[in-house]
Structures are given as structure tokens and as C-alpha cells.
Amino acid sequence: MTRILAVDDSPSMRKMVAFTLSGAGYQVVEAVDGIDAYEKAVNQTFDLVLTDQNMPRLDGLGLTRKLREHPQFKTVPILMLTTESSDLMKQAGRAAGATGWLVKPFDPTRLLEVIKKVIC
Amino acid sequence: MSEMHQESSGSGDSFDLSQFYQIFFEEAGENLDLMEQMLLNLNLEAADDEELNGIFRCAHSVKGGAATFGFADVAELTHQMESLLDRLRRHELQPNPQMVDVLLESADVSRGLLARHQAGGAGDPLPTADLVRRISLLASGGMLTPEPAPLVQSDSQSKVLGATQKLTNASAPSGVAPAERSLAISIGPMDKPEQADAILELFRDIAGLGKIVASTSDREDTRVFAVETTSSDEDLLDLFEFHISRELVKIQTVPETGAVTPGDGQELSESSAIHAGLTSYADDPPPGAPLAPLPGFGFFDGSPGAPAAGATVVQPAAEQKTAVANPAARAAAPAAQTEAATIRVAISKVDQLINLVGELVITQAMLAQNSRALDPAVYQQMLVGLADLDRNTRDLQESVMSIRMIPMSIVFSRFPRMLRDLAGKLGKKVDFITQGEATELDKGLVEKITDPLTHLVRNSCDHGIEMPADRLAAGKPETGTITLSAAHQGGSIVIEVRDDGRGMSREKILNKARERGLSVSDQMPDSEVWQLIFAPGFSTAEVVTDVSGRGVGMDVVKRNITALNGTVEIDSAEGFGMKVSVRLPLTLAIMDGMSVGIGNEVYLLPLSSVIESFQVDANAVNTVGQGAQLVKVREEYMPVIEMEKLFQVPRFSAEKCNSIMVVIEADGSRVALLVDELLGQQQVVVKNLESNYRKVPNVSGATILGDGKVALILDTAALVRRSRH
Numbered sequence: 117m118t119r120i121l122a123v124d125d126s127p128s129m130r131k132m133v134a135f136t137l138s139g140a141g142y143q144v145v146e147a148v149d150g151i152d153a154y155e156k157a158v159n160q161t162f163d164l165v166l167t168d169q170n171m172p173r174l175d176g177l178g179l180t181r182k183l184r185e186h187p188q189f190k191t192v193p194i195l196m197l198t199t200e201s202s203d204l205m206k207q208a209g210r211a212a213g214a215t216g217w218l219v220k221p222f223d224p225t226r227l228l229e230v231i232k233k234v235i236c
Numbered sequence: 237m238s239e240m241h242q243e244s245s246g247s248g249d250s251f252d253l254s255q256f257y258q259i260f261f262e263e264a265g266e267n268l269d270l271m272e273q274m275l276l277n278l279n280l281e282a283a284d285d286e287e288l289n290g291i292f293r294c295a296h297s298v299k300g301g302a303a304t305f306g307f308a309d310v311a312e313l314t315h316q317m318e319s320l321l322d323r324l325r326r327h328e329l330q331p332n333p334q335m336v337d338v339l340l341e342s343a344d345v346s347r348g349l350l351a352r353h354q355a356g357g358a359g360d361p362l363p364t365a366d367l368v369r370r371i372s373l374l375a376s377g378g379m380l381t382p383e384p385a386p387l388v389q390s391d392s393q394s395k396v397l398g399a400t401q402k403l404t405n406a407s408a409p410s411g412v413a414p415a416e417r418s419l420a421i422s423i424g425p426m427d428k429p430e431q432a433d434a435i436l437e438l439f440r441d442i443a444g445l446g447k448i449v450a451s452t453s454d455r456e457d458t459r460v461f462a463v464e465t466t467s468s469d470e471d472l473l474d475l476f477e478f479h480i481s482r483e484l485v486k487i488q489t490v491p492e493t494g495a496v497t498p499g500d501g502q503e504l505s506e507s508s509a510i511h512a513g514l515t516s517y518a519d520d521p522p523p524g525a526p527l528a529p530l531p532g533f534g535f536f537d538g539s540p541g542a543p544a545a546g547a548t549v550v551q552p553a554a555e556q557k558t559a560v561a562n563p564a565a566r567a568a569a570p571a572a573q574t575e576a577a578t579i580r581v582a583i584s585k586v587d588q589l590i591n592l593v594g595e596l597v598i599t600q601a602m603l604a605q606n607s608r609a610l611d612p613a614v615y616q617q618m619l620v621g622l623a624d625l626d627r628n629t630r631d632l633q634e635s636v637m638s639i640r641m642i643p644m645s646i647v648f649s650r651f652p653r654m655l656r657d658l659a660g661k662l663g664k665k666v667d668f669i670t671q672g673e674a675t676e677l678d679k680g681l682v683e684k685i686t687d688p689l690t691h692l693v694r695n696s697c698d699h700g701i702e703m704p705a706d707r708l709a710a711g712k713p714e715t716g717t718i719t720l721s722a723a724h725q726g727g728s729i730v731i732e733v734r735d736d737g738r739g740m741s742r743e744k745i746l747n748k749a750r751e752r753g754l755s756v757s758d759q760m761p762d763s764e765v766w767q768l769i770f771a772p773g774f775s776t777a778e779v780v781t782d783v784s785g786r787g788v789g790m791d792v793v794k795r796n797i798t799a800l801n802g803t804v805e806i807d808s809a810e811g812f813g814m815k816v817s818v819r820l821p822l823t824l825a826i827m828d829g830m831s832v833g834i835g836n837e838v839y840l841l842p843l844s845s846v847i848e849s850f851q852v853d854a855n856a857v858n859t860v861g862q863g864a865q866l867v868k869v870r871e872e873y874m875p876v877i878e879m880e881k882l883f884q885v886p887r888f889s890a891e892k893c894n895s896i897m898v899v900i901e902a903d904g905s906r907v908a909l910l911v912d913e914l915l916g917q918q919q920v921v922v923k924n925l926e927s928n929y930r931k932v933p934n935v936s937g938a939t940i941l942g943d944g945k946v947a948l949i950l951d952t953a954a955l956v957r958r959s960r961h
Contacts, residue, residue, distance in 0.1 A: 126297045128260035129304060132253065170296050199300055209536070216535030221303035221311075224253075230533050 118235055119143045119160070123153040123167040123179065124197070129220075133166060133197075136224035137231070150174025154182050162192060164235055169198040169205070177212045184213035193234045197222070253305050260301045261354050262580065264310075267294040268343045268350075269649060275339055276652045280331050288325040291339075295321050298346065309364055310349045316368050317342050320375035329377050338371055340653070416466055418490040420451070423476075424458025426484060432459040435476055439463075462490070583679065586639050593629075593636045594921035600629040601918075601942030637826060640680070644722040644731070645673035647686050651693050651720060658697050665704050665714055666697055671721035677729050681820055684800055685731070688793045692733040692816050693718060695790075700737030700814055710811065712736065728802075728819050728844075736813040740806075745769065766806035770794040798902075798953050801827075801842060801936075827922050829939070829949065831915040832898060835885035838947045839911075840920060840939060845952040847899040847906060849914055867897060867908050874899065875959035878910045882934065902952040907959045909950075918942075922949065934958065 120142050124130045134144045145160065147153035149171040157165065165183065169176035176196050183189040193215040198205060209217055218230050271294035274287055295317040302310035317339055323329045348362050423432040439448040446465030453460040465472065469487045476485055607615070607622050648670045659666040677685070701707075701716035708714055719734040742765050749756045749768050756768070769790050797804050801821050808814035821827070821844065829840035856868045857876065865876040876897070880887065897908040920939035925932060925948070936951035 125293070126263060126301055128256050128263050128301050129297075131259055132256050132304065135256070168300075170293055172290070172293065199296065199303075206534070206536075210539065213539065214536065215539045216533060218533040220300050222533075223304075226533075234535070 117141075117143045118163045119145065120231075121145050121147060121153060121157055121162045121165045121167075123147045123150065123165065123171070123176070125149050125168065125171040129168065129197075132224070133227065136227055140228050142231075150176065150179035150182070153179050157183060157189065158186055161188065164231065165189075165192060165194040166231075167194065167196055169196055177208055177214075180209070180212040180214045195230070195234065257305060257354075259580075260305050261350055264298045264301060264350055265347065267298050268347055270294050272340060272343050272653055273649055275336050275343075276656060278331065278336065280333065280336070283324070283331050285325065288321065288331075292318065292321040292325050307349070307353050309361075310346055310353070313342055313346055313349065313364050313368060313371075316371040316375065317346075320371050323375055323377065329375075335374055338367070338374060342367055342371060416446075416464055419463040419465065419469075419472075420460065420488045420490050421463050421472075422453070422458055422460045422486045422488075423484050424453075424455065426457055426459075435461065590636055590640065593633050594923075597629055597633055597919075597921055598940045598942070598944075600625055602944055605942040633826070637678075638676075640678050641676035641822075642679050642682055643673060644675045644677055644682070644729075645670075647682055647689060648673050648720055648722075650686075651690075654690070655693065655697055655718065658694065659701075662698065663703065664697065664701050665716065666701055667715050667717045669717060669719045671719065672723045675722040675724060675729060677722075677820070678822060681800060681822075684796065685818070685820065688796045688818070689720070689731065689733065691789060691793050692818075693720065696733055696735035696737065696814070700735040700739075702738050724822075725819070728821050731818045731820070732815055733818075734813065734815045739810045739812050739814050740766065740769070740808040741810050763805065763807075766808060769806070770804070801844070827920055827939075827949070828917065829920045830898070830917050831941075831947065832879075832896075832909075832911040833913040833915050834879045834883065834911050835887050837883070837885050838915060838941060838945065839879070839883075840947050840949045841898065841900060841909075842949070842952060843917060845900045845902050847901050849896060849898040852895055852897050852910070869899070869908070874906055874908045876908045876910055877955055877959055880910070880912075900952045900955065902956040905956050905960070907956050909955070920947075920949070 118141075120137055122130060122133045122137065122144050123146075124133065125148055130146050130148070134146055137144045145156055145162070147156050150167075151173045153165070153167065154174070165179075167176040167179055174182070176198065180194050180196070183192070183194060194213065196209050196214045196217040197220055198209075198217055199220045206217060215234060216230075218227065222230075271291050274291045274294070278287055278291070295314050299311055299314035299318050302308075302314060320329075320335060320339070324331050324335070329335075345362055345364060345367055349364070352359055352362065421435075423435070426432065433450075436448055436450065439445050445467060446463060448464075449462045451460040451462045463472075472487065473482055473485060476482070603622055604626060607619060610619065612619055651670070652668050655666055655668050696718050697716075701718065702710065702712075704714045707716060717734075717736050720732070721734070722729060722731045724730075742762065745765055745768055746756050746758065746760075749771075752771075754768065754771065756765075770793075771791060794804050797818055797820070803819045805817045805819070806814065807817070827840075828843040830843050830846050831838050831840050833839075850869070852867070858866050858868070858873075860866055865878070866873045867876050868874075879885070896911055896914060898911060898914070899906055899908050920941075922937045923939055925935060925938045928938070932948070934951050934954045935948045936954075937949040938946055939949060941947050
């Protein structure tokens, strides 16, 4: 079973993502911010991390950087869900070690398509 | 695994997002409330980064959700708010009161828009275009000459002023009526011409800016757009400057039969952009491109898990997956428990639960009562079980009741905004302090206490706090303070509204009371004098204060609070301020009662209003005119109410005689109730009599006793009022 960590401070987004993914047969663990996500991430294994950028305590970039430092997450794909599609943001995402980005808003179908491209 | 995915994408079209609407509405409401609160607390001179980020995040979350769930109007408005806030948090702009005003207004409008969506789109659509334009102009910075309006200045005035100013700035500089112009705008040369596409977003985001169409360019490093707009070149450049440096932009006016026609370009719409993103992805991004310049999504080449390098990169990921599969299985369990700190439950479910627990408590009491007759030697085990049941039932009841408890901050949070607006309107300066926001109170009470509290806080600001000049003249700080506090005291909650305003004048109240023919004396203690302002219709204009009355509608406040089994007390010192304390029971659903017997009937008195009880000495009771009786208790006469007569309780046996009096206090007065016997004290679950039967005079509710019988709960306030007539 493919396990995905979905990180977003907004409950509605989180539920939407979780519902979409679990409906597609993925096992989803939700986290409410970067700190929560990191704690969950290092205690379990995931095949993919989907993270929002703007969150309290620790944002998506920070989470990505932290995860990349952890041996377990050197190669796990990390997708940033962001409303900021600016080049600056993309460069920052790349520098932090993210695998790619997906601009919000997105619909569930699109989310699944993108995820399929990352998880084989 | 791949099959599963196949299936999932096939069913993807039928996703129904409406099931998440409710969560989103609640979440958006919370975010907007939080944002409002933070905006009000924002220190404009030295805005804290953390605060600005927090405010930004609220707008950001609402926008993200609104866009995802397809509420375009909300998304558009919050997007503008977000843009402004983004510049603020990056310190590209300095926050000013106008921004706060516009943001607060936007939050209100967003709430309205959301409410409309929540109601299924019923009602007239709210116009947002003007607001959107105002925010975006503020966000573009420099367009507005920011004149920091002091809080005392009328909000609406400054807003109108600001708006007209902005509009005139936005129109053509020559001052002529703005005419639609066709422009050809070329941007370049640039290393990354994609950056120029940002101005497409500008046109999409700013309603009324005009139309833009991407046009074909003969140079790779230059982008060309056909634009139709009423804005001046200068305004456009100001807006563009955000994304592209001014020197790169060339604006040319195109004659009506312009060479640049929309057909040349590709109309930019949300859906086509998305399609473009997806299809061009399928075409494979140009190899070696540093960042895939596609809208929607993309992957970084060579980054872990990127599909472009799938064969090499994903492989280690898969290996690692298996290598750590075992620890994962062990760790899965503890993760699940921290997932959600709160759940949202319909209030009807909670009420149902409370009702059921109430029934359980009654059943338990019934069992306890019946078991008393049992021989402990024979039924020892059963009695132990019943004792456990007793304890567990109480614990259960307590826990269930606590579900309905919500913090006072829910009520308090509405006041800063209200006071800010009110103080602005009145030209006063007011600081608002809240204490004990975490104090919890039953949800039902919270809803009912909101209006009276609003009235009290309004009064304090309106009539209590003086004008800044008067305050300075009186040697007080220019800014007045209104403090709202909540605290638990025993089984009740005490909410206080304090102000350091002008206070009330004892003499003026007494004079007014005499004018109105109320019986007062100069020897009355202060507390009783202050209570006079609760008298119905006690118009205190020119009485309490020189300018305006305090206590307008105070009788309504008092009545509302009394209806909740609460009390109101006032303390005031002329020139120094006033304090109104509201004392409320923690919950309306459970009451400590004293049961009294009258004939064969059992009645309940709220224990909180019982002062004392005593055996009656026939000599102490005097009958005065019209058969009214007075009892002398410690050299003080008190009216007596014969409960037997009041409720016309049938009496079957002659030998039983009225012998006990219970003194109750309500509304600051005491009466003695003549009853047959005191039966005991118990916690009772209050049932509404009105909704189950009808309103009965002198009765506030009913309960079910341990033996299954219904007993009426006496309305002490009504009894005291009755004794006055």
C-alpha cells in the first residue's frame, strides 16, 4: 500500500486531499503543519509527501529542508502544493529539495494525475 | 498498484467536492474571525512579523479553500487581501489605518459571500468590484497618499475619502472621462520572458482593469500583449512594476482597427491555462530546462522522485520503502491518535446526549431511592453496584455537560471590532482589555448573554468614557479603558464590565427617582441606589451623566440576565468609572435545588436563592391590610407567600399544618415562603416547561424526581415581584 503524508493547516484542504487519495487506494496520514508532519514522517515511512507551503510553526519549504536532512527522506518524492507559482517560489522549492510543485487550486483528478507521475 | 491508479483516475471526474463545503465554511469563518482579531490588535507603528504572517495566513487559507471549492468571488476578494498582506509582511509596504479598514471591510464582505454560498446562493449577489479595486490599488502601493487617520476620525468618512482619491488617481491624469483605449504592450528583452506573463494575472485579478490578450511576438525574449483598458499608461506601469522593471515595458496606442487582434493570441482563461499545463506536460518539457515553466505543476529535474528521471531516481525510493517497511508497521499506531485534536459535532447530537444522561441520572436516582428499603446484609453486592452506578453517573453527567461548555472568548472576540467602530464614531479613544477569555460557559448561556453584554459594553463606551479632551481636563489619561473579564466563582461565572469613565452620580439618580415617584431615601446604600437604574423606563438622560443617559435599556439587560437565573450588580464612583458584574449559573441544564413539600406536592427552589429556613412562631406573623402577611425575622419584616394558597394545592388531611418558612432572595429583595416541610437538597435536571406544556405563572421549569414524579421549579424572581404588589 502506497503511503502518503498530506500536510496542510487547512482542515478542508486536508480532508479533500485525504479523501481523494484514500479513494484512489492510497493510505493517507494527515499532518497539520511542518512540525507535526516531521514528527510523523520520521516515525513512519512514506512513499510521498504532499505539503502546503504556508503553514504555522514550520512551512512547506522548511519541512522539505528538514526532511531532506533525514536519511530516510533523502529520496522520497516531496510535492509542494502552493498558490504561489512564481519563479522565486519554484527556485526556493528546488533549493529546498522538493520534487515538484502543484499549484492550488487543483481538482482531485488533477492531483491524482500528478501523483501518478511521481509514484510508480 | 498501477491498476488501482487506473481505476482512480477513471472515477476522478465524479468527485463531489460539496461534501467538504461545510468544513470549509466553518474553517473560513474561523480564519476570518481570527484575521479580524489580529488586524484589530495590530500595532501599525511596529507591526510584528509573526502577526503579519498570521494575518496573511488567514487570508491565504481562505483563498486556497475558496478557489479549490469553486467559490470564485470569495477567492478573488481574498486573493486581493492576500496580495496586500503579502506586501505588508515582506515590509514592502507600511501598514496604515486605511489598509486595516479595507481589510476589515473585505473580511465582512467575504463572510457575506460565504453565507450566500452556504445558503445555496440565495439572495442578491454582493458587489465586490469596488472593494477589489481598492485593495489592489492599496496593494500596488504609492497609488494612495496614505494619510494616517487617527482612530477618532470617522471611519466611514475616511473610507469614502480614500476611495474617491483612489478613483481619481486611477483615472486618466488629464482628468477627462476615462475612455477605453487599445494598447499594444511589449515587454522585453528579458532572460526569462515567462516573467512577463505575470501581468496576465494582474488583469485577471483586478476587476475593471481591462482586457488583455497574449499576442505573438517576433522575438523570443520579448512578450507582446494586446490590452484594452481605461487606465492611464502611468497607472499600468505602476502596476506592472511589481513584476517587471519599468524600462522593459513599451506601451503603444493602437488605432481602433488595430493590427493586434485577439485572434492572434490565445485568450487566457482558467481552464485553458490548466489544459495547456497538462497537455504540454505530456509533450515532455524541453530537456535541460532549469525549471519547467508550465502553469499548474512541475517537477525539478534530478530531484528525488522526479518522474523525468524516474528509472534511476524512483528505484532507490522503492528500495528504501521495503527496507524500512517493518518499523513503519510498528510506528503506524501511535501516529493515528494525534491526528485530530477536535471534532465538530452537531449541537443537536450533544443535546440529545445531555438529555439521555439526564434521563439516566433520574433512573439512577430512582434506583438509589428504591434500594434504601433493601436489607444491606442480603443485598450487599447490589448496593455496592448501585453506589458505583451513582458515582459513574455523576462523572458521566459532568463530562457530558462539559461538552457544551465553550470559552467566553467566543463572546469577547466580537467586542474589539464593535468598540473600535463605536469609538471612532463617537470620537473617543478607548482601550479594550479582556481577562479570563478561557473561562468556560454553557453554549446556551453564551448565546443568551451576548446581547446583554453588548449592551453593557456599548453603554460604557457611549456614556461612561468621556471625550479625550474632557478626560485630560479631569486629569485622566486621554485614552479610556474598558475591561471585560470573566471568572469562575463557585458554581457560577462572574462577568464584569468595567470602565474608567465618569461613573454615576448618586444624587442625580435619587432626584430622578423621586421625580418618578419611587420611594427612596438619602440613607439608601449605594448598591440599592445603583439598582434603581434597572427600573423599567428609568430614563436617565441628564441624570446619571450630564451629556447622556446611562441605563437606557438597563431594565432589558436586567430582565434578560434574571431570566438566566443570573444577577446583576453595579458599583460606581462618580468621576472614576463604573463596574457592572453579571453573575450567572454555569449551566441552565442542571440546578442545585431544595425540594419542599406543600400538601402532597413537591416543589423545587433554586438553592442559590435560598437564604434560610426556620420554624414559624405564630406570634411572629402579622396580618396587614388585604390579608397580606408579614413575618418578623430578627427585627425585620418580610412579606410571606402562602404557597398552598398560591398554587391551590389540594389538602386531604387536616392534621398537617404549615409550619416552615423558607426565605428566598431575588432582585435584591427577600420573601418568606410558607411550606409544609423541607424534603432535601438535590441536583436536578431542568426541563423546559414551556416547550413541553405551557407557561405557568411563578414556575420557571420542571424536573423529574427520583421516584419518577414531575416536580415544578419555582420562579423565585416572579415570587418576589408578586410580593411587591
